[in-house]
Amino acid sequence: MIISDVKHFEKERHLWPPAVGRGIDYILNRNLGEAEAGRYDLEGDNGHLMFANVQEVVTRPSEEQIPESHVIYTDIQFLVSGEEKLCFYKLHPDAKVVDNKFDSHDISFYESDSSQQETGILLKPGMFAVCFPSDIHRPNCSITEETTNKKIVIKIHKDLLQL
Template identity: 45%
Template structure:
């Protein structure tokens, strides 16, 4: 997992893998923050973006998830969002395996979960070994959020 801030992107972009740089640059060059919710093709099935608008929920109502084929770049456009994070382990019990159909697995409980809070302009990158619980309330408060999730196919990682 990686955390960054678009306000510092030009200073820090050399630290990110090329595929992550490409995804972040696509967000900016295509002005995805101004787009309506939906799916936007960036590089066919190799990289695409989901522009989402939703309300956060209590963490206990959100399911922890992971992916095997795509890494997620989750950039917050507006609002505040807490994301729980843990590493994939044998201790996690899968509740719903949709990896073959939708590249997502949901878990009953996430052990040893850490939390990050995203504010506008911040992003988190989740790789397949990263279990994440997105769209959670911050300080117990509901927030309306807009975010961009860029899906980066594993074949682009190098």
């Protein structure tokens, strides 16, 4: 998991895989924050290597959000407006899958696991979190009350990250 914001992007980008830097560049240089909700292909045929989902989401209490992970794509979860708590913990052998959609949608949902040290981070506009396949994450959690947020989720294929 990487957590950062656009204020520190240029100073930190040398620490990250190049594809993560390109993903943030796409957000900043293509004005994706002003784009309508939908999918935008960025790299590869039909965006299979990298694409952006521009979303408007309503946050919910964390206990109502289901933990998830991916195998093929790494997420950059970039908050454009609003605020949210993003909870996460590392994938472990005892994680209980409740709905496996890896084959059809590159997502698997997990049973909430109170034995794990789930950490929550507060995302404000301009902040982003990079969720790798080893990060079980629970996005779009409300802080105190439900809010409608605009966010961009960049999906980076594992081949670009050599995972």
